Amino acid sequence: MQQTKLSHSCVIIADNETVFQNRPFQKFYCNRFSAIYTNNMMNRITLFSALFILSMTGWSQTRLKLAFTGSPSVNWMSTNSQFADKEKITLGYDFGLSGDIFFTENERYSVITGLQILNTGGAITYRTNAPFDFSGATLPSSTQIKYRLRYVEIPLAIKLKTDQFRRVRYWGQFGLSSMVNIGANGDSSDGTLRKANINDEINLFNLAMNVGLGFDFDLGGNNSVTAGLIFHNGLTDVTTKNTFTDKTIINSLKIRLGLIF
DSSP states (O other), X not given: OEEEEEETTXXXXXXXXXXXXXXXXXXXXXHHHHHHHHHHHHHHHHHHHHXXXXXXXXXXXXXXXXXXEEEEEEEEEEEOOTXXXXXXXXXXXXXXXXXXXXXXXXXXXXXXXXXXXXXXXXXXXXXXXXXXXXXXXXXXXXXEEEEEEEXXXXXXXXXXXXXXXXXXXXXXXXXXXXXXXXXXXXXXXXXXXXXXXXXXXBOSEEEEEEEEEEEEEEXXXXXXXXXXXXXXXXXXXXXOSSSOOOOEEEEEEEEEEEEEO
16 A cells, blocks of 8 residues: 655555556545645634634623734744744734733733734754755755644633823733634745645644733723734744654734734
8 A cells, every 4th residue: 555645735545656647537536635624723713713712702791801903013933943944033923812811900911812814934053964855845955944834713812001191002811822723834945846735834823822912001991902922922833743753833913903902
């Protein structure tokens, strides 16, 4: 029994290399497999989003404040591979809904969570002794790969606030951000890859520590604006072991802006 990898996580099994010799059928099988995988992923994301909204509705019966947030960010990738060098930072952004679930009536202590769409990435140059395979392409040594990654992010952190002083409350937070990859594209410096699908080189799940400081400004009533600086420190390897047995993480520094209702 032989396992043959066609492209982008599409795998077929052939017995003594006598099955799937017909190229059109092989292409149809691969496309069908990829479509099923994509549909399953989107169904999971839709289901999780619905569950998140329902859970927020349940919490709204206690002390909950919701906010729409957006964050421009600078991102960079780090690796422990002796054959790779990190490159310049890349720009990104995220947006979504966040919620503060308060422990006390004075709203000084809370758990924050939410649902964010995160666009991040970075660039790494691989300095190998010979050409290497990456996402179905053979690339020369010293090729730079630019990663463009998209995640669904679910943060969970403890948030502490000061008392209000001249309509301003300062806050700090510490926690974790779990992420599910929903898109991965890449470019290579030699031009072989241009916005290519590199899902087979990226792990589905990612985890990062998030630490932040900021302030809320009271607009009157129940509304306020929030601004802060959030640092994401990657904890888990974002890449698979298809090409290199290294650990590559993504770090980010964000300017968090939002409107609290």
